[in-house]
Amino acid sequence: MQLFSFFSSSTAFRVRIALALKGADYEYQAVNLRAGEQHQQAFLDRNPSGNVPALVDGDFNLGQSLAILDYLDSRYPEPRLIPADTIQRARVLELVNVIACDIHPVNNLRVQLYLKNILGVTEAQKNAWYRHWVAQGLDVVERLLARQEDTPYCFGTHPTLADCCLAPQVWSAARAGCDIAAYPRIDRIYRHCMAQPAFIQAAPEQQADAPQGG
Amino acid sequence: MQLFSFFSSSTAFRVRIALALKGADYEYQAVNLRAGEQHQQAFLDRNPSGNVPALVDGDFNLGQSLAILDYLDSRYPEPRLIPADTIQRARVLELVNVIACDIHPVNNLRVQLYLKNILGVTEAQKNAWYRHWVAQGLDVVERLLARQEDTPYCFGTHPTLADCCLAPQVWSAARAGCDIAAYPRIDRIYRHCMAQPAFIQAAPEQQADAPQGG
Numbered sequence: 478m479q480l481f482s483f484f485s486s487s488t489a490f491r492v493r494i495a496l497a498l499k500g501a502d503y504e505y506q507a508v509n510l511r512a513g514e515q516h517q518q519a520f521l522d523r524n525p526s527g528n529v530p531a532l533v534d535g536d537f538n539l540g541q542s543l544a545i546l547d548y549l550d551s552r553y554p555e556p557r558l559i560p561a562d563t564i565q566r567a568r569v570l571e572l573v574n575v576i577a578c579d580i581h582p583v584n585n586l587r588v589q590l591y592l593k594n595i596l597g598v599t600e601a602q603k604n605a606w607y608r609h610w611v612a613q614g615l616d617v618v619e620r621l622l623a624r625q626e627d628t629p630y631c632f633g634t635h636p637t638l639a640d641c642c643l644a645p646q647v648w649s650a651a652r653a654g655c656d657i658a659a660y661p662r663i664d665r666i667y668r669h670c671m672a673q674p675a676f677i678q679a680a681p682e683q684q685a686d687a688p689q690g691g
Numbered sequence: 692m693q694l695f696s697f698f699s700s701s702t703a704f705r706v707r708i709a710l711a712l713k714g715a716d717y718e719y720q721a722v723n724l725r726a727g728e729q730h731q732q733a734f735l736d737r738n739p740s741g742n743v744p745a746l747v748d749g750d751f752n753l754g755q756s757l758a759i760l761d762y763l764d765s766r767y768p769e770p771r772l773i774p775a776d777t778i779q780r781a782r783v784l785e786l787v788n789v790i791a792c793d794i795h796p797v798n799n800l801r802v803q804l805y806l807k808n809i810l811g812v813t814e815a816q817k818n819a820w821y822r823h824w825v826a827q828g829l830d831v832v833e834r835l836l837a838r839q840e841d842t843p844y845c846f847g848t849h850p851t852l853a854d855c856c857l858a859p860q861v862w863s864a865a866r867a868g869c870d871i872a873a874y875p876r877i878d879r880i881y882r883h884c885m886a887q888p889a890f891i892q893a894a895p896e897q898q899a900d901a902p903q904g905g
Contacts, residue, residue, distance in 0.1 A: 526785075526789060527831065537778065539781050540785055541784065541785045541788035541789060541792070542788075543784065543788050543792070544781050544784035545781075547780065547781065547784050548781040548784075551777040551780070563765040563766060564751065566761065566762075567751075567753050567759075567761065567765075570758035570761050570762075571740075571753060571754055571755045571758040573758075574755035574756075574757050575755060577788075577791075577792055578791055578792055578795070578796050579740065579796065581792070582792050582796040582797055583797060583802060591820070591823070595819075595820075596810065596812060596820075598810060602810060605809075606805070606809075606810075609805070609809075617740050617741065620739035621739050624739075
């Protein structure tokens with residue numbers, strides 16, 4: 478199995494966590510998003526979405542991180558990351574989609590480039606935009622988490638897809654200077670996750686294409 | 692069951708199609724997004740995401756359209772909208788996520804309002820933004836569809852979650868003046884879908900909160 482990834486991509490980070498939790502072997506293929514390698518024809522032929530992550534499993538090519546995560550949960554059922562129970566599953570997917578639809582897409586690289594290059598917004602306006610959507614989205618996540626008792630991971634004592642998505646989003650937001658301490662449950666779950674071997678192994682700074690010295 | 696919806700919301704439209712395909716009975720609760728009703732505290736208490744659709748099933752409240760669609764597919768298994776087969780399922784979810792993550796979130800109401808009210812972009816710039824992300828996303832969808840033989844729906848002779856997401860996105864894009872004929876497979880699948888009873892029943896213009904006369 479090959480994973481096409483970029484060290485600091487939060488969507489690739491999601492998939493790396495799942496692969497690490499499942500102990501699945503894979504070959505890391507770096508795609509330098511800053512150099513535009515995702516737009517090369519050979520890459521697009523394999524992955525029409527033109528972004529990372531992309532998974533190659535034999536002759537099967539798959540793009541879109543949430544589709545890849547669902548595929549991996551079916552292909553490597555242990556440990557299960559998407560609960561089988563209808564209600565538990567719904568709760569996990571609700572939180573996942575706040576991150577995957579309401580926070581990440583509005584702030585990813587291609588949107589930031591459009592704001593800067595086409596609309597000509599200032600660096601300060603771009604940063605305010607980023608922080609606005611992070612704050613709005615993490616506020617929703619915090620309220621979703623507060624509906625239940627406090628647990629080490631988002632939903633209980635074992636990681637789920639929610640943790641695979643939350644940790645990379647918080648990592649990116651913290652790196653961009655957002656105040657994570659304003660969200661006590663998120664902050665605690667994030668710290669717990671990032672102390673676990675699978676999350677450490679999947680972290681951006683541990684990847685082959687990460688700049689030396691962080 | 693109650694569905695909190697707004698007639699022209701493409702994410703609520705997704706869920707209405709699934710409910711119609713499954714023949715599930717529900718009560719329609721209109722939330723006027725243009726009047727900001729999604730920000731009222733009583734609504735937020737039920738649905739922290741603060742948007743539509745939201746589903747209430749007994750004492751269970753659920754937000755996020757993709758989580759709701761997965762829940763409905765578990766709660767009302769016939770007809771199945773997310774295939775059980777690992778590969779087929781992955782293909783459906785890949786296409787769904789191009790729409791749900793790469794097209795819709797960047798163009799929804801709250802983003803358009805931020806562009807206009809905070810960044811002060813012109814109407815022409817806002818329309819160019821909308822068309823840019825639709826064109827980029829539909830181009831990916833068209834290429835994903837072109838990898839397989841031509842079928843009435845996105846994946847075969849029966850509707851899946853892919854059709855539940857594609858039809859509303861195309862409806863919105865066409866309404867905003869995007870050229871759908873530029874994507875022949877999408878155009879043909881969209882026309883096929885919108886001629887089916889479940890899609891007609893779920894269409895924006897058929898909802899109780901749609902303006903009279905369209």
